[in-house]
Amino acid sequence: MSAQAGADAVSAASAAAAAATTTDATSAASSAVAHTGFALVVDHIDYIIMVPLVYVSILALLVGIVWRVVTIMRSAPPPYPLRLYPAARNAGLAALGDTFAMPQVRRHRPVFWVFLMLYHAAFILLILGHLDIIPQLRLLPAGSRHMLGAGAVGVAVTLPLLFFLLRRLRSPLREISVPSDYLLLLLLLFLFLFGDMMSWGNSWSPNGFVMTKQAFSKYFDGLSRLTFADPRAVLPGSHYHFAVIHVLLAESFFVLLPFSKIMHTFFSMPINLLRRR
Ligand code: HEM
Numbered sequence: 001m002s003a004q005a006g007a008d009a010v011s012a013a014s015a016a017a018a019a020a021t022t023t024d025a026t027s028a029a030s031s032a033v034a035h036t037g038f039a040l041v042v043d044h045i046d047y048i049i050m051v052p053l054v055y056v057s058i059l060a061l062l063v064g065i066v067w068r069v070v071t072i073m074r075s076a077p078p079p080y081p082l083r084l085y086p087a088a089r090n091a092g093l094a095a096l097g098d099t100f101a102m103p104q105v106r107r108h109r110p111v112f113w114v115f116l117m118l119y120h121a122a123f124i125l126l127i128l129g130h131l132d133i134i135p136q137l138r139l140l141p142a143g144s145r146h147m148l149g150a151g152a153v154g155v156a157v158t159l160p161l162l163f164f165l166l167r168r169l170r171s172p173l174r175e176i177s178v179p180s181d182y183l184l185l186l187l188l189l190f191l192f193l194f195g196d197m198m199s200w201g202n203s204w205s206p207n208g209f210v211m212t213k214q215a216f217s218k219y220f221d222g223l224s225r226l227t228f229a230d231p232r233a234v235l236p237g238s239h240y241h242f243a244v245i246h247v248l249l250a251e252s253f254f255v256l257l258p259f260s261k262i263m264h265t266f267f268s269m270p271i272n273l274l275r276r277r
Pocket of ligand 1: 147150202209212251
């Protein structure tokens with residue numbers, strides 16, 4: 001490194017340290033240096049993942065869900081009755097119970113049921129936790145360094161997912177599993193783990209993760225207001241790539257969701273209603 005470049009890096013580091021005491025100075029210096037060559041190409045790829053692809057993948061998710069729902073609704077009804085006996089007195093309430101309490105699973109596979117309940121409840125909190133990072137939708141105090149649940153939500157989705165994955169490796173489920181079953185679970189596992197590392201770092205380590213929740217809030221704010229600003233300006237440090245990988249996995253998940261088994265989320269209640277009516 002030349003003397004001038006060294007001096008620039010040091011002054012960038014001290015400026016960043018003055019602006020945000022929690023920011024790692026070395027990382028801030030590295031993100032402040034103008035990139036050329038391969039590093040510049042990586043910067044462009046990062047930008048595409050962190051901004052335009054977020055919108056494209058969410059649009060693909062919405063169009064995919066509508067398309068799948070319409071296709072399934074238009075298909076011929078099954079040639080056998082779905083009705084459950086004995087008939088429930090209140091079909092709506094019974095369908096709600098079937099959908100959210102899954103009594104049949106509880107009866108036959110109680111351990112699986114516990115993990116299913118934990119996973120689904122935590123997933124709702126996970127959605128709220130992400131919405132909380134958007135400043136306009138904030139649920140926790142603005143100064144809070146924690147994601148909703150202070151890292152516990154990450155544990156509560158990751159542990160059941162590990163259980164679901166290990167369960168598939170054992171007979172008799174192994175024999176009826178296809179590669180896409182494992183791929184979906186692995187995609188979710190890595191998506192969770194990259195999110196966990198950021199959230200657990202912010203909640204459980206003394207200095208927090210390199211990028212604070214407030215820094216993520218600025219990024220989410222730009223996304224929600226369609227500013228198309230480069231998130232690099234508000235997310236300093238080389239750990240930025242944890243966020244980029246997390247977002248890339250999230251985008252893959254959004255695009256695949258309409259074609260995966262997760263579509264049961266949208267059909268569970270209508271099908272239970274059909275069976276109870
Ligand atoms: C474009 C979409 C997404 C973005 C920009 C995003 C961003 C983030 C960020 C910045 C964090 C850390 C927040 C903090 O430390 O304050 C995080 C955590 C997390 N994210 Fe995402 N995320 C996205 C989508 C998803 C999706 C689709 C899933 C799962 C299906 C997911 C699962 C997680 C998990 C499990 C955590 C850790 C939660 C905890 O420990 O409480 N994310 N995400």
